Amino acid sequence: MFGLFGNKKKDFTATINGGEATVTVKAGDNLLKAGLEAGLAWPHDCRVGSCGTCKCVIKKGKIKALTDFSYVLDGDQLKAGAALACQTILKSDVEVEVEMGDAPATQLLQLEGVISQINDLTHDIKELVIKCDGSFTRDMMAGQYAEITVADIKGARSYSFAKAPRNEQDGEFSFYIRKVPGGEFTEWLFAQDRVGTKVNLGAPYGQFYHRSSSSQMVCMAGGSGMSAIKAILEECVLEQVERNCIFLFGAQTEKDLYCDEEMQRIKQNWHKDYTFEYVTVLSADEEGSSWAGPTGFVTDYFKQAYLDTSALDINEAQGYLCGPPPMIDAAIELLKSGGIAEESIYYDKFLDASSIPGGR
Numbered sequence: 001m002f003g004l005f006g007n008k009k010k011d012f013t014a015t016i017n018g019g020e021a022t023v024t025v026k027a028g029d030n031l032l033k034a035g036l037e038a039g040l041a042w043p044h045d046c047r048v049g050s051c052g053t054c055k056c057v058i059k060k061g062k063i064k065a066l067t068d069f070s071y072v073l074d075g076d077q078l079k080a081g082a083a084l085a086c087q088t089i090l091k092s093d094v095e096v097e098v099e100m101g102d103a104p105a106t107q108l109l110q111l112e113g114v115i116s117q118i119n120d121l122t123h124d125i126k127e128l129v130i131k132c133d134g135s136f137t138r139d140m141m142a143g144q145y146a147e148i149t150v151a152d153i154k155g156a157r158s159y160s161f162a163k164a165p166r167n168e169q170d171g172e173f174s175f176y177i178r179k180v181p182g183g184e185f186t187e188w189l190f191a192q193d194r195v196g197t198k199v200n201l202g203a204p205y206g207q208f209y210h211r212s213s214s215s216q217m218v219c220m221a222g223g224s225g226m227s228a229i230k231a232i233l234e235e236c237v238l239e240q241v242e243r244n245c246i247f248l249f250g251a252q253t254e255k256d257l258y259c260d261e262e263m264q265r266i267k268q269n270w271h272k273d274y275t276f277e278y279v280t281v282l283s284a285d286e287e288g289s290s291w292a293g294p295t296g297f298v299t300d301y302f303k304q305a306y307l308d309t310s311a312l313d314i315n316e317a318q319g320y321l322c323g324p325p326p327m328i329d330a331a332i333e334l335l336k337s338g339g340i341a342e343e344s345i346y347y348d349k350f351l352d353a354s355s356i357p358g359g360r
């Protein structure tokens with residue numbers, strides 16, 4: 001089925017779920033991209049072949065796998081024709097089965113813009129503001145992400161919205177971007193002033209967004225993972241959600257802390273009958289520092305201070321996690337062990353080329 005038969009590059013058709021939808025997949029485009037562009041609520045998260053969320057079954061037709069599916073799918077799934085839609089190029093018309101998600105389907109935007117502002121947030125995190133041309137409807141959700149491409153760097157990079165879309169200035173999108181040592185895009189961004197650079201921006205992607213509920217919210221983030229959580233919290237304030245929330249932000253040292261004023265503003269404007277607690281936890285507090293707050297890994301601190309002491313009723317709680325993959329993996333296990341149902345834990349892992357099967 002996974003053929004490589006030297007077909008000339010051409011468009012093909014994917015018939016979805018026995019004809020519920022028919023999607024044209026342009027030559028070279030992956031199946032997920034075509035499905036999202038057609039407005040389908042195709043589940044997806046990382047779009048780099050690592051999370052498995054976009055899994056589908058190819059019932060008929062030939063495809064080319066861009067990465068080895070066996071990193072993510074097991075032998076039985078592969079035998080049954082399972083494929084990762086984000087890593088699937090068509091070699092013929094296909095018939096596909098996919099369980100559509102409950103996320104509202106939104107039209108994918110492909111916008112052109114320029115980098116209009118770059119602001120230092122910490123020694124290794126910058127705020128990047130992109131101003132896009134033309135008029136467009138902003139029906140993306142806080143927590144989702146955009147794909148950014150610049151001419152100097154091959155391939156697109158994903159960055160989460162750092163503000164609730166309704167809080168953005170007209171045409172603007174803000175992101176928090178951490179410098180990854182040896183990273184192609186981030187080294188480029190940090191090397192010199194890039195204001196004025198032309199950018200292509202595709203959005204919205206991802207299924208990380210606030211799910212309405214009246215239960216406790218437990219949010220955790222590390223590094224630039226502040227972005228998506230902050231955007232979700234801003235949205236909660238705009239919506240005046242009626243629920244308690246705790247947000248634990250993990251950083252190494254005091255010089256890695258940022259957005260304190262924004263968090264205070266969220267606290268002040270949270271629904272007055274409910275609580276919002278913001279806690280910063282430092283994992284590598286420096287000798288001689290005056291830090292008097294909690295220390296250790298954010299997950300260990302949450303366990304000691306909240307789970308072990310039953311200080312928080314997390315029965316029915318929802319977890320919202322964003323940032324580096326190891327922190328998220330640890331937090332998922334912790335929240336599950338504390339009694340939060342797996343399906344109530346939502347997350348966005350900031351995967352980069354080092355964690356993508358086969359690199360970028």
Ligand SMILES: Cc1cc2nc3c(=O)[nH]c(=O)nc-3n(C[C@H](O)[C@H](O)[C@H](O)COP(=O)(O)OP(=O)(O)OC[C@H]3O[C@@H](n4cnc5c(N)ncnc54)[C@H](O)[C@@H]3O)c2cc1C
Pocket residue numbers: 045046145157158159160161175176177178179180181182183184185186187206224225227228348349350351352353354355358359360
């Ligand atoms: C859904 C999503 C949302 C994201 N949101 C954000 C965000 O809001 N903020 C943010 O800062 N980041 C975010 N990221 C991460 C971001 O997309 C980039 O991956 C990150 O900025 C690094 O890009 P880069 O080009 O600098 O590094 P890359 O060039 O991708 O390299 C990253 C690291 O991998 C190493 N490497 C390169 N090639 C290979 C290889 N073949 N094998 C092994 N190692 C390799 C590099 O040396 C470097 O250390 C997000 C990622 C995802 C998937």
